[in-house]
Amino acid sequence: MQVILIQDVDNLGGSSELVTVKNGYARNYLIPQKFAIEATPSNLKQLEEKLKVKAKKEAAMLAEINKVIGKLKESAVKVGAKTGTSGKIFGSVTSLQIARAIRDQKGYEIDRKRISIVDEVKELGTYKASIDFGNGNVTEMEFEVIGE
Template sequence: MQVILIKDVDNLGQAHELATVKSGYARNFLIPQKFAIEANPTNLKVLNEKLKVKAKKEAALLAQINEVVEVLKGSPVKIGAKTGTTDKIFGRVTSLQIARAIKEQKGYELDRKRIAIPEEVKEIGLHKATIDFGNGNITEIEFDVVAE
């Protein structure tokens, strides 16, 4: 029996996928628990429409991500830090500081949890960080630490 999954089911599939299962498993577990619905022609049409809408949303989101990436790669973000006499900064640069600098200088608000700094930044100069936008969209940006 073919069913359309409404929710993710372990060892079976993801939501909005077509799955072939034994009829007893579908009638006694998947359908009553609201994990799936029967794959009749009406439900298949609804599924196709949902997939089309989802594809359009993903395309629009990808276009926005590409726009943000181009702006971020245009010029490095400047981050001010208090320094000693040897160009070493007090403390270190964090993802929160990078997120705030991107919001102030570029106008885009990013979640600080999506920003990863590969090594500790404790000196003035040009450094790199990576931003994970989700769905495998990862980009590397540069930021410049300057003395305040």
């Protein structure tokens, strides 16, 4: 029996996938638990429309991500840090500080959990950070640590 999965099911497939399973498994478990619906012609048509809408949204989101990546690579983001007389930073620069600097200087809100700093930042200078936008979209950006 063919069913359309409504939710991700372990060892079977992800949401909006068309899978073939045994009749008993579909009728006794997947459909009553609302994990799947039967693959009727009307349900298949709805799935097709849903996938088209999802593809359009993903294309728009990818265009927006590419725009953000372009802006981030234009110039280095400046991050302020308190320093001693020798140029060493008190503490270190964190992803939260980078996220705030991007928001203030570039106008984009990026979750700090998506930012990972390549090297440990303990002195003034230029460093690199990696930003993961999801779906395999990862970019590297430069940021400059300046004294406050």
